Amino acid sequence: MSESDLGRKWDRCMADAVVKIGTGLGLGIVFSLTFFKRKMWPLAFGSGMGLGMAYSNCQHDFQAPYLLHGKYVKEQEQ
Amino acid sequence: MVSRVWSLMRFLIKGSVAGGAVYLVYDQELLGPSDKSEAALRKAEEVLPPAVYQFSQYVSQQTGLQIPQLPAPPKINFPIRESWNSGIIKVMSALSAAPSKAREYSREGWEYLKERTK
Numbered sequence: 424m425s426e427s428d429l430g431r432k433w434d435r436c437m438a439d440a441v442v443k444i445g446t447g448l449g450l451g452i453v454f455s456l457t458f459f460k461r462k463m464w465p466l467a468f469g470s471g472m473g474l475g476m477a478y479s480n481c482q483h484d485f486q487a488p489y490l491l492h493g494k495y496v497k498e499q500e501q
Numbered sequence: 502m503v504s505r506v507w508s509l510m511r512f513l514i515k516g517s518v519a520g521g522a523v524y525l526v527y528d529q530e531l532l533g534p535s536d537k538s539e540a541a542l543r544k545a546e547e548v549l550p551p552a553v554y555q556f557s558q559y560v561s562q563q564t565g566l567q568i569p570q571l572p573a574p575p576k577i578n579f580p581i582r583e584s585w586n587s588g589i590i591k592v593m594s595a596l597s598a599a600p601s602k603a604r605e606y607s608r609e610g611w612e613y614l615k616e617r618t619k
Contacts, residue, residue, distance in 0.1 A: 435535050435536065435539050436535065438535075438538065438539045438542045439535035439538045439539060441542065442531055442538040442539070442541060442542050443531070443532060443538060446526055446531045446532055447532075449522070450522060450523070450526060453518065453519055453522045454519055457515035457516075457518055457519045458515065458519065473532070476532060477535075480534065480535045481535075484535060
């Protein structure tokens with residue numbers, strides 16, 4: 424991976440993290456106000472889910488060039 | 502009877518608000534792959550300042566108040582990335598040169614002391 428590729432991947436990771444955490448927080452606010460009596464835990468849950476999704480995406484992005492893909496080949500009994 | 506209808510109405514309204522939010526997230530693919538959410542962020546960055554401006558115009562028209570024009574934010578051309586990178590490089594080269602430099606300085610100090618005590 425070249426330096427500029429790495430920089431672009433990091434930029435994408437940060438933007439993705441911002442969007443996902445914000446979305447999770449927003450959904451948490453909506454659900455907290457509508458169904459969960461203005462408690463705090465939906466916000467924490469939603470933003471935590473967003474953070475986890477963003478981390479997983481980032482991890483996959485960085486590992487993608489080095490992942491090996493294989494498939495099982497059944498032994499042919501002769 | 503009326504209270505039951507009212508509570509059902511309230512539940513339906515809340516459900517539609519929450520369902521609408523979930524559908525919006527699904528439609529804009531905000532929780533999808535990273536390039537889609539990056540595109541959504543770019544779109545929001547473009548759309549937001551004109552929308553805020555129009556909203557402030559609308560509010561000032563309706564209320565008759567004149568919202569004072571905020572000065573434009575200063576364009577900071579400070580390259581954080583370059584200064585951070587050069588800072589890291591300087592720190593690491595100083596750390597890698599530290600043992601030899603320490604040896605040299607202690608040797609010079611020892612020579613100086615020997616000269617003084619002669």
